[in-house]
Amino acid sequence: METETGPIQGENLGARVYNRLRRDLMRSRFRPGEKLKLRDLALELGVSPTPVREALARLVSEHGLEQFDHRSVRVPVLTEERCREILSLRAELEGRAAERAAERPRPEAAEALRAIHDRMIAAGLARRPHDMLAENERFHMLMAGLSGQVVLGRIIEGLWLQCGPLQGGLALTRMRHPRDRHPHLEIIRGVREGDAALARLAMQQDINVYTEELIRRLPALNAAPPAAPSAGAAAGGVPGDGPAGGSGVAPRAALPAGMPGLA
Numbered sequence: 001m002e003t004e005t006g007p008i009q010g011e012n013l014g015a016r017v018y019n020r021l022r023r024d025l026m027r028s029r030f031r032p033g034e035k036l037k038l039r040d041l042a043l044e045l046g047v048s049p050t051p052v053r054e055a056l057a058r059l060v061s062e063h064g065l066e067q068f069d070h071r072s073v074r075v076p077v078l079t080e081e082r083c084r085e086i087l088s089l090r091a092e093l094e095g096r097a098a099e100r101a102a103e104r105p106r107p108e109a110a111e112a113l114r115a116i117h118d119r120m121i122a123a124g125l126a127r128r129p130h131d132m133l134a135e136n137e138r139f140h141m142l143m144a145g146l147s148g149q150v151v152l153g154r155i156i157e158g159l160w161l162q163c164g165p166l167q168g169g170l171a172l173t174r175m176r177h178p179r180d181r182h183p184h185l186e187i188i189r190g191v192r193e194g195d196a197a198l199a200r201l202a203m204q205q206d207i208n209v210y211t212e213e214l215i216r217r218l219p220a221l222n223a224a225p226p227a228a229p230s231a232g233a234a235a236g237g238v239p240g241d242g243p244a245g246g247s248g249v250a251p252r253a254a255l256p257a258g259m260p261g262l263a
Contacts, residue, residue: 017047018055025064025075026160027134028168032222035074036065064161075165077222080215086163087211093156094140095204101146102190102199109146110192113139117184133167139184143203146191169217170210183209 021041024030036056042049056073059065068074078086101109120135137160144153183206190199 013047014051014054017045017051018058020045021052021055021059022064022161023137025059026157026164027130027137028164028166029130030075030165031168032075032077032165034165035068035072037072059161062158062161076162078163078166078218080218083163083166083215083218084211086159087207087214090156090159090163091204091207091211093152093159094144094207095200097144097147097149097152097156098187098190098203099196099200100149100152101143102194102196105194106146106191109142110188113142113184113188113191116142117182117188120184121179121182129168133170136167137164143187166214166218166221169214169221 030036038049038052038056041056042052045052056065060067060073063076065073066076116135116139120132120139123129123131123135140160141157144156147153183202186202187199187206190196190202
């Protein structure tokens with residue numbers, strides 16, 4: 001999977017720094033409790049501290065980060081109650097989005113979803129957990145977009161922003177269903193055939209089937225020490241947002257291999 005690298009330039013610098021950090025949170029690059037330091041991020045992204053400061057302040061206002069001290073912010077540590085609330089809302093709202101997305105047959109959209117799902121499976125089999133998590137997030141965001149509900153989509157993104165740092169725990173979990181019976185495949189079938197009820201049910205299953213496992217791992221995930229970025233992270237710059245490009249996630253510590261049925 002190729003990733004665009006190099007410092008970013010132009011008038012949209014602030015927006016692109018914000019989008020990069022927001023996406024990294026949603027794709028589990030950062031872990032619960034991890035501190036993010038302004039100057040370290042600026043050096044890594046190849047930009048001045050100003051757009052990073054603005055991006056971090058915006059993410060704090062959106063509850064994706066919390067202020068730690070005057071020099072740094074950190075990823076929130078979620079309680080069990082809050083984690084359950086977020087996952088329950090995801091199941092309800094993403095199920096609604098899937099239902100709207102599948103109100104009529106959409107074979108081209110189904111093919112796009114299948115391509116993302118296949119990349120996710122391939123990344124898992126190749127023991128590339130960060131790419132696997134990125135493709136899973138891409139699948140769910142495309143489904144939210146296919147709903148055509150702008151407000152609903154933004155709410156779903158906000159929920160992912162809050163629970164994304166925990167999603168890495170799913171890379172530690174064994175898949176609870178055969179690959180050929182993954183809920184994503186039923187979602188795709190619902191979109192292809194215009195079966196709204198099937199798409200909604202499969203989406204809710206995809207999220208609910210791993211909720212208890214994630215809750216069980218919550219204490220360990222919250223206590224996990226942050227990993228140091230790889231040597232390539234500091235030179236990475238801010239990548240582009242191509243829908244079929246690289247994950248845009250600078251690798252952290254390697255997660256144990258395994259192909260979970262990501263939610």
